[in-house]
Amino acid sequence: MPSPPKKGRVLSGMRPTGKLHLGNYVGALRNWVGLQDQYDCFFFIADWHALTTDYADTRSVKQNSLEVMIDYLAAGLDPERSTLFIQSHVLQHAELHLLFSMITPLGWLERVPSYKEQRENLKDKDLGTYGFLGYPLLQSADILIYQADFVPVGEDQVPHVELTREVARRFNQFYPRKLHAGDRDPQRGMVFPEPKPLLTPSPKLPGTDGRKMSKSYGNTILLSEPEASLRQKLKTMVTDPARIRRTDPGNPDVCPVGDLHKIFSSAETMAKVNEGCRTAGIGCIECKQWASDSLWRVLGPMQERRQKYEANPKLAWDILEEGSTKARAVAEATMAEAREAANLSHEYEAPGQNVAESKS
Numbered sequence: 001m002p003s004p005p006k007k008g009r010v011l012s013g014m015r016p017t018g019k020l021h022l023g024n025y026v027g028a029l030r031n032w033v034g035l036q037d038q039y040d041c042f043f044f045i046a047d048w049h050a051l052t053t054d055y056a057d058t059r060s061v062k063q064n065s066l067e068v069m070i071d072y073l074a075a076g077l078d079p080e081r082s083t084l085f086i087q088s089h090v091l092q093h094a095e096l097h098l099l100f101s102m103i104t105p106l107g108w109l110e111r112v113p114s115y116k117e118q119r120e121n122l123k124d125k126d127l128g129t130y131g132f133l134g135y136p137l138l139q140s141a142d143i144l145i146y147q148a149d150f151v152p153v154g155e156d157q158v159p160h161v162e163l164t165r166e167v168a169r170r171f172n173q174f175y176p177r178k179l180h181a182g183d184r185d186p187q188r189g190m191v192f193p194e195p196k197p198l199l200t201p202s203p204k205l206p207g208t209d210g211r212k213m214s215k216s217y218g219n220t221i222l223l224s225e226p227e228a229s230l231r232q233k234l235k236t237m238v239t240d241p242a243r244i245r246r247t248d249p250g251n252p253d254v255c256p257v258g259d260l261h262k263i264f265s266s267a268e269t270m271a272k273v274n275e276g277c278r279t280a281g282i283g284c285i286e287c288k289q290w291a292s293d294s295l296w297r298v299l300g301p302m303q304e305r306r307q308k309y310e311a312n313p314k315l316a317w318d319i320l321e322e323g324s325t326k327a328r329a330v331a332e333a334t335m336a337e338a339r340e341a342a343n344l345s346h347e348y349e350a351p352g353q354n355v356a357e358s359k360s
Contacts (some may be wrong), residue, residue, distance in 0.1 A: 014046060043085075045068050092332055153198045240254055264295050
C-alpha cells in the first residue's frame, strides 16, 4: 500500500548551546519526531543564530552543533524521513537574509517582543549589533528559503512567524515572479508562500528547583543524563512547599514532581500519585522514585541510540553533511527564483526575454 501524501513542508531548528535537556525535548523535539511521517520535514542546527548573542567567543559552536545533532538522532529524528542539516553549510540562507534586509523596515524588527525581552535579560552582553536586531529576519530567511508551509512553534514564537509572513508578502509585492505566457494561477506569481504556525503543545516542565528548566538556572536534566545522576537529581528536587511532614497531605497540581508525572508517567502511575499524595499515603521519596522510573523509560532508549554516535561522532557529522547537501539543492532552487524575480539572476537575459524562456 502506498504511503499517504504528506501535508506540506515543515521547517524548524535549534541553536547549538550544547547537549539538549528535557525542556528542549518536551518543548520541541518530541513534537518534531511525531511530524516526520506527516510532513516533508527540514530540521536544522542554527549555528549562525548562536552568534547573535555569543559572537565574542565561538570556540564551542562546532562541538555544540555535533552534540545537538547526536541528541536529534537519539531522540528519534531519522535522516531517512527528515532532512537534517547545519545552517552555515547552506550559504543561500545568508544570501536571502541579505536580500530581505534591503526591503525590511527597521520598525518591524524593533517591535519583535523577544528583541526587547532579551536585551533586558542579557544585560551582561553587548547586544547593540545588527546581528541581534536582525536575527528574526535571518529566521525568516531560514523558513522561506525552503518555501515552508508550516513552522512548529510555541505561542511565544508566533510573532516571529507573523514577521516571516509579512516579509514574504512584501517581497512578493516588490518582486513578483515572471510568469509564463498563459499561466493564470495567481500563486505562481509569488516566490514565497506565507507559512503558518503549527502550534506545539508546551506542557509545564519544571527544572529541579521548581523554576522553568533552563541551562542558565543550572536546573536541567539532560537527554544524555546517566541514570544514577538522573535519580540523584530527582531526590533533591523541590516538592509541594505546603507538605512539610510525611504525614501532611500534598497536592500534585502544585508540585514540580507532579508536573513531571503528568508528562512522562502512565495513567496508572498518575492515579497512584494522585491518591497517595493527596491522602499522605505515600511520601515524596517514593513519588520521586516513580518519576525517575518514568523518565528513564523515555531516556534509556535514547541513550542506547546515542551510544553508536558517541563512539563514532563522524557518523553524526556525515549525516549533517549529507542533509546539508540536500538542503542546498532545495535552497538554491528557491534562490534562483528569488534572484530572477528581483532582477538579480545569474543567467544572461537578452532584451525582452526572460530566463525561463531562454531555457526552453
